[in-house]
Amino acid sequence: MNNCTSIDQTYPQGKKTYIVNGKKQDGWFPIDYTMSSLQSVILTQAIWSRPDKFDFAYLPILPVTNLTSLVKPSSLWLNIEHDIFYRQHGLNMTKYILSISKNAAVKYISSPELGFLRSILGRVNRKTKLVFRFPDAASSDPSSNQTYGSLLSNLTFIKTVASGIIVPKEYIWPVAPNNNYIQPSKSIVGDAHNAGLEIYASDFANDRIIPYNYSYDPVEEYLHFVGNGNFSVDGVLTEHPVTAAMAIGCFTNLNVSSKTDHGNPLIISHNGASGDYPDCTDLAYQKAVDDGADVIDCTIQMTSDGVPICMSSINLFDTTNVQRTIFSSRASIIREIQTTPGIFTFNLTWAEISNSDLKPKISSPESLFYLVRNPLYQNAGKFFRLSDFLAFAKDKDLSGIMIIIENAAFMAESLGFDVVQSVANALSDAGYNNQTTEGKDVMIQSKDSAVLVKLKQQETKYKLVYTLPPKIGDASASSLVDVKKFADAVVVQRVSIFPTSQGFIMRETNLMKDLRSAGLAIYAQVFRNEFVSPPWDFFSDVTVEINTYVQSVKIDGFITDFPKTVKRYKMNSCMGLGDNMPQYMLPVEIAGLAQLLNGSTVQPPALSPMPVLSSSNVTEPPLPAAVPKNASGGGSGSGGTPAPGVPPSAAHPASATTRTGILLMVTVICASLHV
8 A cells, every 4th residue: 555645654663564466565455454544544646757746635545435425426447456365364355346336336347366257257237347357468367377368368268257358558559668669559459359358458647658659649549549440449447537538539530631721720830740850850841741730830040151941959969969970079159149068050051961970869858857759760851951941841731831030130240141131032032922822821930029020121921920038927018019010920838828836737827818909819839748748737638738728718829849639639529519518628727736735735836926028028129230251161160269150259258278178078078978
């Protein structure tokens, strides 16, 4: 009981050793306690990656009889473990279960012991199904002394005792232990059905590392078991019922190859399908298109020879293996960009960036939690120039493209690059001359209002999108008037809509209402599938999060690393059911989990008021004129000499000796860490 209760604190001297199924085990065992003595023991989370706040909410252990009176379930599934162990200590599980089944609607009884199932066969309600549970194939059933692997090969024998079987999900879709990718499915589902048995898959949970094939999307995993064209299990055992219910009730039998209309909410890629392939590569963009993105995006960076390229970060440390290449000595500190060393896109020519030695690097924004993305393709793909991106998008089934402009003032003043004009020229050269070209909206996004003001003054016909500062909770009327002068839409951070404290949503801000009053389209970012990304309120499932944003705040667009997940949501068969929407598809109650902790000593700290967007946040001086620099390419960037494409004024003002020392340290440290 120490795995999931506070019993070690309540009864610190209660630890004992017993033989269970032939093996010695240490711990706290229920046979040593009465129900009365367990009233002071509380339930705790058995998985430490989950929030511990409810461990201190003093949730008691419930007898089955209390459960039926409190929850009033339509039916029960009772799982009986260790019948032989209990019999050895004078407890008769058969009599107990028979007494329970007389007063409760017990629909399923399962056990990993055939002997127990035989003991109740024919003695329970004829509508009650007996289910044999298969644990690890190498272990043995203590009631028959046969390995579960051997029993699995004799399903016709199992049928004489049970009407169904439970197997771990890996029995159906094996997972390679060395790389966490699924292998071809086994025949067990068909074998069980041929033997007349129902089959249930177990061990589903949203907040565990599922195989990389599923792109961290638990709905995708369920559909491999219940929406598979070759087979379907008869049920799943899960720790997150809402996700399983959604998958089975609303997402099975979807024709994922068809395109829905391009209406709201828009699906906007974030560096392409960066959840599956390295940012802004041909593979990421093609995956985004294949997965149903409405809009694909290109964040503009500049090379030292003035070529605009698509790259999620100006620092090549973030997006490539540059530290392991011949360009590793070009590290420098550009204080206008960051205070730590980097090798920047403007340190290299386009020819050097497209060099075969320089590989893309997949982003893993949740790597702090040891969640990495698609390792087999971590360095796959090739980068695009803006011209390549525009040519790629032109004949694709998209409703638009999004061009994102960053660091425009720095580029103009320090490097002599007019990024705004470079983008305008590339769009014109590619034939994107209007707001809508060949059925595609052309959107230009920036967090710098000066960029959008300049485009507005040039009377460009593109749709202009303003990225709001992070963690803004409200917007003043004057700021909205200012934004509306140069923008048609805004991008907001998720936390600006639903601010969180220790992972719990605390409230909904007024920001959406403010922006709607100004007639602005609203796109929220960044939606990610990894279970640590959504707040706890969404049960570690981004589909639950997406559903709430659609139904509660009616968001106009999702900016996402995983377009396929949002696409699937838009196609679910429960959309548009109105009052007939099933309970599991209703949006979550905002701040509902935090309210459950009211009065608790571990309630999340209250949030201070979030900043209000003001005119001073929005108004910026005009972009400086771009004066071409005589930047040389191909230098080393060491010994106090700025890296290629960096004027002396932009480099860190260190002495030659100090600067050389810094660069040598950076190179040696990076090499030793293999980053």
